[in-house]
Amino acid sequence: MEILDYAFMQRALLAAVLVGVTAPAVGVYLVQRRQALMGDGIGHVAMTGVGLGFLLSWSPVWMAAVVSVLGAVFMELVRWYARTRGDIALAMLFYGGMAGGVMFINLAPGGSTSNLSSFLFGSLSTVSPSDVTAICVLAAFVVLVTVGLRRQLFAVSQDEEFARVTGLPVRFLNLLTAVTAAVTVSVAMRVVGLLLVSALMVVPVAAAQQLTRSFAATFAVAVAIGVSVAVGGTVTSYYQDVPPGATIVLLTIGAFILLTALAAPLSRRRARAQAAARPGADPAECSIPASRPADGKVGA
Amino acid sequence: MTTEPVITLRGVRAELGSRPVLRGIDLTVHRGEVVALLGANGSGKSTAVRTVIGQVPVTAGEIELFGAERRRFRDWARVGYVPQRTTAAGGVPATVTEVVSSGRLARTRFGLFRKADREAVRRALELVGMADRAKDSVDALSGGQHQRVLIARALACEPDLMIMDEPMAGVDLASQEILAETLRTQVGRGATVLLVLHELGPLEPLIDRAVVLRDGCVLHDGPPPKAVGQHALPGHDHVHPHAPADAGPIRTGLLS
Numbered sequence: 001m002e003i004l005d006y007a008f009m010q011r012a013l014l015a016a017v018l019v020g021v022t023a024p025a026v027g028v029y030l031v032q033r034r035q036a037l038m039g040d041g042i043g044h045v046a047m048t049g050v051g052l053g054f055l056l057s058w059s060p061v062w063m064a065a066v067v068s069v070l071g072a073v074f075m076e077l078v079r080w081y082a083r084t085r086g087d088i089a090l091a092m093l094f095y096g097g098m099a100g101g102v103m104f105i106n107l108a109p110g111g112s113t114s115n116l117s118s119f120l121f122g123s124l125s126t127v128s129p130s131d132v133t134a135i136c137v138l139a140a141f142v143v144l145v146t147v148g149l150r151r152q153l154f155a156v157s158q159d160e161e162f163a164r165v166t167g168l169p170v171r172f173l174n175l176l177t178a179v180t181a182a183v184t185v186s187v188a189m190r191v192v193g194l195l196l197v198s199a200l201m202v203v204p205v206a207a208a209q210q211l212t213r214s215f216a217a218t219f220a221v222a223v224a225i226g227v228s229v230a231v232g233g234t235v236t237s238y239y240q241d242v243p244p245g246a247t248i249v250l251l252t253i254g255a256f257i258l259l260t261a262l263a264a265p266l267s268r269r270r271a272r273a274q275a276a277a278r279p280g281a282d283p284a285e286c287s288i289p290a291s292r293p294a295d296g297k298v299g300a
Numbered sequence: 301m302t303t304e305p306v307i308t309l310r311g312v313r314a315e316l317g318s319r320p321v322l323r324g325i326d327l328t329v330h331r332g333e334v335v336a337l338l339g340a341n342g343s344g345k346s347t348a349v350r351t352v353i354g355q356v357p358v359t360a361g362e363i364e365l366f367g368a369e370r371r372r373f374r375d376w377a378r379v380g381y382v383p384q385r386t387t388a389a390g391g392v393p394a395t396v397t398e399v400v401s402s403g404r405l406a407r408t409r410f411g412l413f414r415k416a417d418r419e420a421v422r423r424a425l426e427l428v429g430m431a432d433r434a435k436d437s438v439d440a441l442s443g444g445q446h447q448r449v450l451i452a453r454a455l456a457c458e459p460d461l462m463i464m465d466e467p468m469a470g471v472d473l474a475s476q477e478i479l480a481e482t483l484r485t486q487v488g489r490g491a492t493v494l495l496v497l498h499e500l501g502p503l504e505p506l507i508d509r510a511v512v513l514r515d516g517c518v519l520h521d522g523p524p525p526k527a528v529g530q531h532a533l534p535g536h537d538h539v540h541p542h543a544p545a546d547a548g549p550i551r552t553g554l555l556s
Binding site (some may be wrong): 028031032033034149151152154155157158159161162163164165166167168205209212213214215216218273279 | 353390411
């Protein structure tokens with residue numbers, strides 16, 4: 001494996017593995033609470049952090065983490081207090097974040113918008129040793145939260161009202177989810193890029209759902225898909241000289257299409273097995289017109 | 301009946317938007333009692349239970365749970381809540397066991413499940429007759445089965461008080477009977493129950509007291525009103541679409 005001989009590739013591959021784990025691990029909660037596009041918004045806000053990093057010559061990864069966490073906290077506050085007008089506030093936050101990034105990077109000595117492009121779409125050769133340290137620390141935080149608090153986060157994302165009545169600190173957990181998503185954006189920024197981060201949070205989860213029936217399995221399969229495409233995309237990008245972020249995202253969408261195609265015969269087989277295991281549970285005696293939905297849900 | 305109050309509402313007022321929904325409700329539920337909150341759509345019965353669990357802010361009046369002021373009340377493991385069934389599910393599949401396990405969190409430390417917790421979840425599923433569906437996705441269930449899962453979720457923390465919002469809405473007859481039986485078991489072991497109902501239905505023999513609301517005021521507090529006319533016929537069931545929130549009170553036949 002000559003690919004592992006290069007230090008920059010070792011760093012890129014380590015970063016890719018961590019991105020592959022963390023992005024779907026947070027994404028599964030975002031998808032569950034139907035905030036699939038939250039990662040995209042945070043990605044826009046993080047641009048201001050990157051710009052500030054250049055301007056102040058601090059680590060762009062840490063600055064992106066700080067700014068996107070502040071942005072995520074603001075988004076949660078908007079969700080609590082603004083309700084109906086919230087989308088306008090969020091729009092201003094997203095585009096303000098993007099404009100701030102472009103502005104700051106142009107104000108930085110010797111900086112121009114072209115510096116931004118490796119952060120927007122990801123780049124392998126630019127993952128520095130200090131970036132790797134930052135990515136490892138931030139990824140450890142993300143894994144700790146998403147795995148350690150999985151039952152609490154599941155309960156809050158599934159039914160917020162019920163979670164409150166069980167005495168869970170719902171506001172804190174919502175805030176923690178938003179902060180964790182923001183941290184994940186900074187983890188993924190170097191490899192996938194800010195504009196493509198959200199895809200790696202959402203698409204592996206959507207792909208995993210084609211096969212799974214439980215939350216735990218969805219989580220595990222999504223992380224497995226995330227790691228496979230992140231590593232696969234990074235390796236491909238090394239050999240074929242194509243941008244890593246775009247390769248990873250296209251591979252993820254490919255995995256989604258593949259699993260969706262596989263899922264249809266699988267669910268048919270499952271339904272047959274279920275019907276065989278529970279004779280009489282779903283009476284087959286009375287013939288139902290073919291046009292009627294098969295699940296026979298009771299309308300509320 | 302023992303005298304120890306489990307739920308106390310004194311002069312409770314609440315607004316949704318700027319519209320007054322509760323206009324001074326007094327209600328006491330004693331230990332071991334089964335109280336049904338009845339009334340037409342828009343009468344404030346759902347809002348009333350939602351003030352009890354702190355989901356609707358109160359503009360005036362006092363609420364106590366187990367003798368403690370509601371804002372100071374922390375012992376949520378003693379309360380099992382069954383929300384009105386929503387058709388909107390989460391965006392990720394979840395099994396029956398996973399959903400019911402959420403109800404056990406109040407009894408765990410930092411969400412760590414021990415053997416006793418897993419057993420409590422299994423027992424709750426057995427109580428509602430859903431143990432054989434434990435590993436199925438909740439998306440694959442019928443309306444009645446889904447409701448049974450939500451009740452199992454509330455039972456998983458072995459509560460002293462059950463608060464249920466329209467548990468019979470959209471539930472098939474077989475599930476209704478199982479729910480009535482589950483409730484009977486809970487009452488038998490001394491649980492207190494406050495439930496919002498559209499009509500008494502198969503739960504009628506269990507109910508000690510009915511509180512009827514109209515336009516945010518208590519209209520009747522006493523023995524359950526008897527159904528009259530064709531409403532009293534066995535198997536009679538109301539199936540009417542929910543009226544818009546600003547519509548006038550609908551005659552349910554409970555009081556006419």
